[in-house]
Amino acid sequence: MDGSSLVMLGVILALLCASALFSGTETAFTAASRAFITRRAREGDRRAATLGRLSERKDRVVAAILVGNNLVNTTATALASALLIAWFGEGGVAYASLVMTLLLVVFSEVLPKTLALRSPDAAALRVVPVLSATMRLLGPAADLVNGVVRATLRLAGARPPEADRPGITEDELLGAIELHGMGQQGPADLAARQERGMLRGVLALDDMVVRDVMTHRSRIVGLHASAPPEAMLAKVLASPHARFPLWGRDGEEILGVVHARDVLRALHAAGGDPARLDLAAVAQPAALVIESRPLRDQLQDFRKAPVKMAMVLDEYGALKGIVTLEDIVEVVVGQIVQRGEAILGDLAEGGQVELRGDLRVRDINRELGWDLPEDEAATIGGLVAARQRGIPAVGTELAIGRYALRVLERRGLRIDRLAVRPKDQTEAGWMGPG
Numbered sequence: 001m002d003g004s005s006l007v008m009l010g011v012i013l014a015l016l017c018a019s020a021l022f023s024g025t026e027t028a029f030t031a032a033s034r035a036f037i038t039r040r041a042r043e044g045d046r047r048a049a050t051l052g053r054l055s056e057r058k059d060r061v062v063a064a065i066l067v068g069n070n071l072v073n074t075t076a077t078a079l080a081s082a083l084l085i086a087w088f089g090e091g092g093v094a095y096a097s098l099v100m101t102l103l104l105v106v107f108s109e110v111l112p113k114t115l116a117l118r119s120p121d122a123a124a125l126r127v128v129p130v131l132s133a134t135m136r137l138l139g140p141a142a143d144l145v146n147g148v149v150r151a152t153l154r155l156a157g158a159r160p161p162e163a164d165r166p167g168i169t170e171d172e173l174l175g176a177i178e179l180h181g182m183g184q185q186g187p188a189d190l191a192a193r194q195e196r197g198m199l200r201g202v203l204a205l206d207d208m209v210v211r212d213v214m215t216h217r218s219r220i221v222g223l224h225a226s227a228p229p230e231a232m233l234a235k236v237l238a239s240p241h242a243r244f245p246l247w248g249r250d251g252e253e254i255l256g257v258v259h260a261r262d263v264l265r266a267l268h269a270a271g272g273d274p275a276r277l278d279l280a281a282v283a284q285p286a287a288l289v290i291e292s293r294p295l296r297d298q299l300q301d302f303r304k305a306p307v308k309m310a311m312v313l314d315e316y317g318a319l320k321g322i323v324t325l326e327d328i329v330e331v332v333v334g335q336i337v338q339r340g341e342a343i344l345g346d347l348a349e350g351g352q353v354e355l356r357g358d359l360r361v362r363d364i365n366r367e368l369g370w371d372l373p374e375d376e377a378a379t380i381g382g383l384v385a386a387r388q389r390g391i392p393a394v395g396t397e398l399a400i401g402r403y404a405l406r407v408l409e410r411r412g413l414r415i416d417r418l419a420v421r422p423k424d425q426t427e428a429g430w431m432g433p434g
Ligand SMILES: Nc1ncnc2c1ncn2[C@@H]1O[C@H](COP(=O)(O)OP(=O)(O)OP(=O)(O)O)[C@@H](O)[C@H]1O
Pocket: 214, 215, 219, 220, 221, 222, 240, 241, 242, 243, 244, 245, 322, 323, 324, 325, 326, 327
């Protein structure tokens, strides 16, 4: 082998290495997590800051890398052809294609990309100098490439892709949340599941309205201003609640909201004599909210409000229920306190569970990981009534989505108790008596 052949071999080898560097850089750059880069940049890491800036124009960076990568690939292959033709004559072209394809795929594509993917975040930081140099040298070429691509797309009638799409979409975020902690087991799995629930809850605040979480009118514990003071005191003492709407004479008009603290204050003002208790004097003005108000907005209102309870009205101004800060917080963190009896019965074999009719479909889905439809009614009893177009008799069975339901108890026009099970698991049928 003569001297110039040796030089050529050396150059080809160097080009293959450059090609590998481009490939690895591209993979590290595109696979590095945005969250990691942002965090490190905030901590003052200069390389991360550069990465963050480059990520804002991903298409430009990728185009520059591709230009560089293809430039070295073609040059290396051309040199190899020249060399092998000199050695083997005409047949050298075929040899060069074969050998260079193998070398490029194995050493300049798969190997560096696999390496970069093993820890893309660290790799991305390491290749920042390569990225900067590439952009300085090939940035204009990348602009040219992107310009030609856009023009061609426009000629073909296709819409060019958005160059600078802001951040990620909510769908992408939801997808990432579903993947969070997947494949973990035991306590780690439980923690990840709870975190998924909270993250989903935060996003749900956008789609939910006050009506979805309010406590229905029929379950409000309120005080009537016209009732004997001793009776009001007894009611406050017997109730687990801290805030009470104060109704006017006709039981329709809302005078305000009384906090248990206010009752104490009123009692003190009355010299400790319950008969002289004047709750209307200590009641705070009631906040009113329309039932269609988005939860996110109501949450903001509560942050500023002196009383963390609001009366929920429909568009005609009729009272529909009440909502408190806790009702909204529960969308994110899940049921905080299980009120009264246990919120859910024990899960029997085959996944069957007995539920109170007034449980919220959303809470059931969350607690059991089910997917009953949440947009037809707030409570599971309401969902059954909606599907049956009326209040079904005890013993009625129906299917909703993947679930079989059976009415166990009815009180008046309300479904009090029902049994539910996922259909696929228990072809065996209902368990237990009844
Ligand atoms: N007077 C009331 N009547 C009926 N339901 C109420 C009443 N007050 C609060 N709730 C409901 O009870 C649940 C818990 O609300 P929240 O924790 O805000 O009130 P609380 O437990 O009475 O007060 P606190 O937790 O401040 O002592 C919510 O679903 C809320 O809608």
